[in-house]
Ligand code: B12
């Protein structure tokens with residue numbers, strides 16, 4: 031058989047598709063006689079826009095529509111006109127939507143007229159390889175472009191088999207995608223490693239795929255959905271991706287000069303935290319939460335192979351959460367290599383200082399520690415398993431080890447109140463030297479999250495997010511099964527508290543670039559140079575037990591625990607005296623207070639800071 | 649211990665380096681190569697260098713724009729316009745290199761609005777590039793490496809003046825924040 035694997039817009043153009051690279055290997059391994067080809071429709075679209083618009087619509091515009099506007103569905107809308115054979119389909123609704131929410135849509139409007147021609151050109155190119163099976167991978171906003179191309183392929187070659195898979199197909203979404211689109215022959219829901227080879231066998235033999243777990247297929251005019259399996263794929267059965275075709279496509283592309291290509295690797299699936307305490311807002315891991323990791327040695331071998339082959343030193347990992355064993359059997363190998371890698375990893379916020387140092391030394395300098403909030407009660411409400419104090423320590427250590435920390439401040443949790451936020455908001459000016467969140471965002475209601483599956487948690491009323499009205503021509507009950515994001519009544523803070531929070535975060539972001547709060551040792555004394563925005567620049571000198579106390583508070587302590595520690599260290603200070611010092615130091619903004627716990631805020635080092643948006647051409 | 653070359657007398661406090669005397673970047677030859685190496689190593693370590701341009705030095709015998717990625721000299725009344733342009737155009741990390749197995753990647757954004765990526769993987773080129781980590785007299789190199797230095801200079805990855813050569817792109821040992829900013 032000839033199998034073609036397709037990744038359509040809006041897959042990020044600086045990354046290979048892990049899914050395509052992995053399925054390519056999978057099919058070759060399971061079916062050596064098959065011919066496997068790839069079609070990088072995402073890259074093609076960026077090229078098409080560049081060429082047809084004579085250089086006006088650039089890769090930067092691709093990113094602004096394809097990645098930055100995911101929550102407005104602009105990228106999907108661009109292709110809805112091609113899917114529904116009507117260049118104006120959904121435009122009026124999109125305009126109303128954008129006007130009501132003040133969303134910038136000009137770039138998307140500019141792109142729409144090119145979509146139908148593009149889909150036609152893709153169909154020609156895909157069919158030129160004479161495939162028997164075309165497999166689309168779909169995540170984020172890849173649905174509509176994939177459906178539009180699938181429809182055109184089937185129109186031109188009805189005997190072709192179209193298969194859809196990817197995280198947009200998990201659970202009920204996959205069945206809804208199938209039953210509403212007759213030109214989609216099969217939808218693989220969940221992991222492909224066992225299901226796809228089984229499906230291809232049935233296609234070869236012409237037998238009905240009744241025994242392929244999770245699969246959606248047509249039984250005459252009836253859309254059938256096989257029961258999904260609880261069996262997860264073992265790490266040993268997860269192929270390591272093949273990016274040769276991607277590299278060839280990118281190197282031949284005019285898009286290359288606009289992007290900074292990176293490798294994508296997979297170490298683990300699922301989430302070890304979520305297995306025990308599913309964070310209430312989190313809709314990751316639609317198919318399975320069960321945590322499974324490749325051994326560190328194997329992950330390193332994969333990276334070693336890909337780095338040598340593609341001569342790229344930037345690596346994005348797709349793991350939801352780092353395997354703690356990697357601190358022993360993966361990261362030390364990265365350090366040992368001596369290569370100047372730059373890795374992106376999602377971690378948990380309760381890492382120790384040594385673990386954060388190891389991340390820095392290994393070049394894992396871009397981390398996403400799931401900070402989400404600085405208030406312990408709100409963190410409890412979301413079952414995050416960390417405290418505000420802990421999160422502050424993580425942010426501080428990121429300065430000490432020059433780690434770039436991506437995080438959002440989330441709010442809108444059922445049960446939270448302004449009183450949970452006020453103490454944090456009041457302290458934000460003292461945090462200005464630490465990396466700010468990308469913004470303060472109201473949580474979204476995502477399929478698969480506890481908030482979604484249990485309406486009792488506070489989001490009882492829900493309907494498909496409004497943006498899908500300009501994306502799909504489907505009735506609401508079908509959309510309710512097909513989509514990932516939902517609108518619901520707001521929970522948690524609103525009004526004044528919400529405004530204050532957003533304002534404080536905006537100030538944090540504005541004041542951060544020129545703010546520092548630095549320790550310096552001066553013999554026995556400890557100096558703190560305060561160069562924070564909004565405060566007079568001063569240097570504080572701490573001596574004797576006070577210097578010891580401020581250092582002890584780096585780990586976060588209550589006043590009484592601090593008193594005991596100082597006594598153990600031989601310092602003589604009364605509880606009253608210490609209490610007075612703590613209050614004074616807190617007023618100076620040198621401490622963060624989380625309930626009874628105090629954390630010291632100065633850092634030992636400050637990384638070179640780049641202005642926002644200084645990033646490489648794009 | 650910062651590991652900065654001792655050939656240029658300096659003091660370090662925190663992330664700031666103060667160079668004791670003026671640096672003679674216009675002199676050419678060994679003196680210039682040593683100064684360039686020193687500033688390059690400051691950048692590689694994320695250190696901020698404060699230094700002065702030797703007052704009686706005229707313009708340099710090369711295009712000063714190749715040094716746009718190095719910290720510019722302190723401002724001085726009546727300085728040549730090229731120095732002012734250097735200061736206003738300076739961005740951290742505008743040129744740097746990274747090491748991988750059998751290759752070196754270079755990112756060059758010294759010309760505003762451009763980002764050129766280069767991969768050095770030819771063994772002779774790599775060997776020459778490594779040699780030029782230290783200031784090197786051209787006549788100490790064999791013909792093959794001299795030719796490689798010529799190629800590196802043509803790509804503006806090496807500075808060659810008066811028979812001395814030195815590599816220009818620092819190896820980034822500490823990433824800025826955000827690390828994607830360079
Ligand atoms: C890694 C990751 C990223 C990375 C890389 C993304 C990439 N495109 O490669 C980065 C950091 C760039 C990223 C960015 C964003 N992400 Co993200 N990301 C993930 C994450 C954690 C893992 C995805 C992954 O690669 N998994 C590993 C692969 C192998 O698994 P898989 O895709 O499911 O594939 C398997 C099966 O589905 C199946 N399969 C897949 N394709 C096909 C095809 C066929 C034919 C068949 C048969 C089977 C099949 O087989 C595969 C192997 O078993 C997921 C969460 C999750 N756990 O899925 C979120 C997730 C995909 N991201 C999400 C979001 C919202 C974003 C951002 C918008 C975040 C933001 N606010 O900025 C951006 C958007 C970027 C963009 N335009 O694409 C959402 C998507 C929601 C949706 N359905 O639309 C998810 C689900 C997380 C979430 N709940 O928020 N992300």
Ligand code: SF4
Pocket residue numbers: 301302303304307308309312313314350351400
């Ligand atoms: S938010 Fe992160 S830690 Fe929490 S369950 Fe989801 S993946 Fe796991």
